[in-house]
Amino acid sequence: MVTFVGAGSGAADLITVRGKEKLEQAGQVIYAGSLVNPQLLSYCKEGCRIFDSAKMTLEEVIARIEEAQEDGLDTVRLHTGDSSLYGAVREQMEELDKRGILYEVVPGVSSFCGAAASLQMEYTLPGVSQSVILTRMAGRTPVPERESLSSLASHQATMVLFLSAGMLEQVTEELEKGGYSPDTPAAIVYKATWPDEKQVICTVETLAQCAAREGINKTALIIVGEAVRPERYGRSKLYDPSFTTGYRKGTGKEEQ
Numbered sequence: 001m002v003t004f005v006g007a008g009s010g011a012a013d014l015i016t017v018r019g020k021e022k023l024e025q026a027g028q029v030i031y032a033g034s035l036v037n038p039q040l041l042s043y044c045k046e047g048c049r050i051f052d053s054a055k056m057t058l059e060e061v062i063a064r065i066e067e068a069q070e071d072g073l074d075t076v077r078l079h080t081g082d083s084s085l086y087g088a089v090r091e092q093m094e095e096l097d098k099r100g101i102l103y104e105v106v107p108g109v110s111s112f113c114g115a116a117a118s119l120q121m122e123y124t125l126p127g128v129s130q131s132v133i134l135t136r137m138a139g140r141t142p143v144p145e146r147e148s149l150s151s152l153a154s155h156q157a158t159m160v161l162f163l164s165a166g167m168l169e170q171v172t173e174e175l176e177k178g179g180y181s182p183d184t185p186a187a188i189v190y191k192a193t194w195p196d197e198k199q200v201i202c203t204v205e206t207l208a209q210c211a212a213r214e215g216i217n218k219t220a221l222i223i224v225g226e227a228v229r230p231e232r233y234g235r236s237k238l239y240d241p242s243f244t245t246g247y248r249k250g251t252g253k254e255e256q
């Protein structure tokens with residue numbers, strides 16, 4: 001059995017209770033060493049086989065899993081954040097399917113949630129944006145043309161960019177091409193929820209300059225949109241005294 005576990009965004013205590021239990025029980029752990037907090041490995045039992053996938057290919061990961069299966073050991077495949085985002089998890093599942101190896105998934109706190117917590121922001125503010133676009137700049141991994149940053153930017157929704165901190169001049173260019181004004185608020189969050197986290201509030205125009213000043217070029221998220229620094233936003237309907245919900249009868253008079 002293989003369990004894909006989301007390690008959370010950084011701080012070791014942000015793994016889920018279920019994920020921690022899986023780590024405690026595992027006979028083998030293959031962790032994404034480039035971004036997973038190594039403190040999490042202290043939950044592993046003695047004798048647990050531990051491998052860092054940063055130095056391995058897909059084939060090597062699968063070979064280690066097969067060996068462990070033959071020895072009767074369960075594997076935890078520990079991915080950063082949540083494994084459903086840029087986790088290269090589907091290709092592993094397919095290889096396991098071919099070999100008849102069972103697997104399950106334990107979700108994790110994605111870095112985009114960790115970053116919102118660090119910034120104390122709400123991505124979906126009434127009257128500002130009710131959508132969050134999670135995407136990336138094309139890099140060595142291409143992005144389909146219909147999802148180009150400039151076309152997604154035309155929605156003016158809140159955007160969170162993964163894997164793009166090393167390309168901020170192009171990010172600004174694409175965002176502006178898509179219609180964001182240069183002074184749209186933006187944030188750079190480096191290593192959200194890690195002890196050495198850094199965050200910078202800037203604008204679409206000053207992204208590259210601010211990142212260079214702070215020495216940030218990787219392990220960061222770029223967050224763009226009015227929701228970063230809203231001038232004004234609407235109150236929620238759910239907690240508005242005038243509003244009746246399935247749980248509460250409202251006064252019918254709108255609060256200003």
Ligand code: SAH
Nearest residue numbers: 081082086110111162163191192219220221
């Ligand atoms: N599955 C992960 C994302 C993996 S892709 C998740 O759910 O968060 C790797 C990219 O995620 C990094 O290049 C960076 O853009 C982002 N990232 C991961 N952890 C981060 C953190 N703690 N703070 C900021 N960005 C992070």
